Amino acid sequence: MSEVKLKITPGIQVTAFSPVGPVRVAIGYNPYQRPAGPLYFEGTEFAGAPLLCVSPNNFFPTSFGTDPVTMLPTANQDLLGKSCPASYQPPVDNRFFKKLTFSFAIGQAF
Numbered sequence: 001m002s003e004v005k006l007k008i009t010p011g012i013q014v015t016a017f018s019p020v021g022p023v024r025v026a027i028g029y030n031p032y033q034r035p036a037g038p039l040y041f042e043g044t045e046f047a048g049a050p051l052l053c054v055s056p057n058n059f060f061p062t063s064f065g066t067d068p069v070t071m072l073p074t075a076n077q078d079l080l081g082k083s084c085p086a087s088y089q090p091p092v093d094n095r096f097f098k099k100l101t102f103s104f105a106i107g108q109a110f
Helices: none
Strands: 011-018 021-029 040-042 051-053 062-066 073-077 100-106
Touching (some): 051 073
Antiparallel strands (some): 011 021, 021 100, 040 051
């Protein structure tokens, strides 16, 4: 099991009370780089599309076809009993506005 590290980020929140409950708008600043890890692609089919491992250098065999009932394209991947490699590194973007996180909520926070 990996160790969980607590990270603190600055931010500001404004709350206003309304007839439907509290309305909250928050802006946070996250100076940390996103960690490396596995990268998956979720298919666009409506009936249980599989997650496909698209991490760099995965080399897992993938087969493509067409579902005979829905006529939608399908993709299946055999992970050969292994997990998707954690070789994807998100791009680094150090611009100030790219590090902001916005949040809007109506109702009580739980």
